[in-house]
Amino acid sequence: MNVLKTAVQEVIGLFIEDGRYAAAIFAWILIAGVGLPRLPIPESWGPEMCKAVLLFMGLATLLVDNVVRSARKR
Amino acid sequence: MADWAHAGPSIIASFLASMVEFVEALTIVLAVGITRGWRPALIGTAAGVLFLTVLVLVFGPALQQVPIAVLQVVIGVLLLLFGMRWLRKAVLRSAGVLKLHDEEAIFARQTAALEGENAPTRLDKIAVATTFKAVVLEGLEVVFIVIATGAVGHKLLPATLGAVAAGVIVILLGVALHKPLARVPENTLKFAVGVLLSAFGAFWFGEGIGLHWPGADLSLVALVAGFLIASGLGVVLAKRAFLDRNAEAGVVFKSGGNV
Numbered sequence: 001m002n003v004l005k006t007a008v009q010e011v012i013g014l015f016i017e018d019g020r021y022a023a024a025i026f027a028w029i030l031i032a033g034v035g036l037p038r039l040p041i042p043e044s045w046g047p048e049m050c051k052a053v054l055l056f057m058g059l060a061t062l063l064v065d066n067v068v069r070s071a072r073k074r
Numbered sequence: 075m076a077d078w079a080h081a082g083p084s085i086i087a088s089f090l091a092s093m094v095e096f097v098e099a100l101t102i103v104l105a106v107g108i109t110r111g112w113r114p115a116l117i118g119t120a121a122g123v124l125f126l127t128v129l130v131l132v133f134g135p136a137l138q139q140v141p142i143a144v145l146q147v148v149i150g151v152l153l154l155l156f157g158m159r160w161l162r163k164a165v166l167r168s169a170g171v172l173k174l175h176d177e178e179a180i181f182a183r184q185t186a187a188l189e190g191e192n193a194p195t196r197l198d199k200i201a202v203a204t205t206f207k208a209v210v211l212e213g214l215e216v217v218f219i220v221i222a223t224g225a226v227g228h229k230l231l232p233a234t235l236g237a238v239a240a241g242v243i244v245i246l247l248g249v250a251l252h253k254p255l256a257r258v259p260e261n262t263l264k265f266a267v268g269v270l271l272s273a274f275g276a277f278w279f280g281e282g283i284g285l286h287w288p289g290a291d292l293s294l295v296a297l298v299a300g301f302l303i304a305s306g307l308g309v310v311l312a313k314r315a316f317l318d319r320n321a322e323a324g325v326v327f328k329s330g331g332n333v
Contacts, residue, residue: 010211014218015155021162022155029151033283048286055280056297059154059272060304064311066162071171071312072319 021066028058081232083294084223087270088236091219094263095212096244098180102208104248105184106201114201121202122209130217137225143282146226150279153222157271164265165305169312174261181253216241222271226278269305273297 016022032055039054041047107115137145166172188201216237224233277294280287287293 011214014215015152015159017159018162022159025154025158026151029154029279033147033279037284046288049288051285052280052287052293055285056276056300059158059276060300063158063161063165063301063304064308067165067169067171067308067312068315070162070166071169071315074171074316074319 018066018070021062024062024066025059028062032058081229083270083274083298084229084233085236087223087267087274088220088233089240090263091223091267091271092216092237092240093244094260094267095215095219096241097260099208099212100244100248101181102184103205104253105181106188106205108252109185109188110198110201114198115205117197118202118205119209122206122213125206125210126213126217129214134221137221142226143284146278146282148282149222149226150275150277150282152218153271153275154279155275156218156222157268157273157275159268160264161268161272161301161305164261164268165308165312167261168265168309169316171312171316219271223274226281265305269298269301272301276301 036051036055039047039051041050103115103119106118140148163172167174184204188204220230220233220237223236224230273294276297277287289296
């Protein structure tokens with residue numbers, strides 16, 4: 001049982017190290033997954049490009065925000 | 075059928091990421107082999123490889139049954155979590171906030187820990203378990219990386235070849251040098267792999283939710299560039315925040331001393 005628990009913890013650890021960071025990524029993915037396909041962007045703005053940029057910018061912001069916060073804590 | 079014309083990014087991502095994992099596994103196997111003998115070290119390694127092979131043979135074919143959109147979303151999410159975790163760590167290490175991964179220190183620590191244990195006369199279970207665990211844990215990451223970079227878009231074979239090439243190189247270097255590969259620029263590799271995996275993750279997730287990437291596969295290049303720029307910015311800002319924090323701590327310390 002202990003071995004199984006350790007194995008599960010190790011596998012989860014492959015994806016989650018900083019719980020807050022992982023939760024933020026997951027939340028953004030959820031928002032993007034639900035919201036982006038429904039976002040009414042005018043054709044003249046290039047909706048696909050706008051959605052792609054929004055998806056990326058959210059992820060990039062989370063990364064930069066997390067590393068700065070982590071640096072301040074140490 | 076493998077799509078070799080567009081397989082470059084999968085091969086590179088799989089090769090670089092697997093190299094990092096193989097180097098980490100090699101360090102433990104070498105530490106066990108040198109301190110406890112090569113027989114238990116190799117038995118543990120072989121058992122680990124066998125376990126991973128069974129895992130791939132059992133779960134690999136099941137992936138073919140999953141609808142492509144579901145596969146893209148699931149793999150995209152997992153890749154984003156996995157890749158952005160690596161990227162975060164690499165950025166913090168580059169900024170000097172976290173210590174660099176030191177294979178020689180890990181080797182020394184592992185060796186000291188194993189030397190403290192009494193080696194039994196028959197099968198050395200501790201040595202076998204240590205190498206088995208190292209090979210399975212690092213190998214699981216390799217398996218995940220190969221599946222994640224190759225399962226969508228029929229690039230499983232090129233991705234596997236990338237990982238196998240990395241494994242062969244690391245094993246040959248390990249056999250030739252007989253010491254941990256401390257000179258491998260691990261953080262630079264992790265940085266590059268974090269960028270690549272995050273870009274793949276965003277790409278597959280976008281495809282899965284129905285985004286039509288401008289320029290199709292070429293948008294991967296833009297995503298790589300974007301994550302590289304964001305990480306570079308992260309290094310600069312994290313370094314500044316870390317120095318500011320230390321400077322503030324210094325001021326508090328000094329004023330505390332004066333009081």
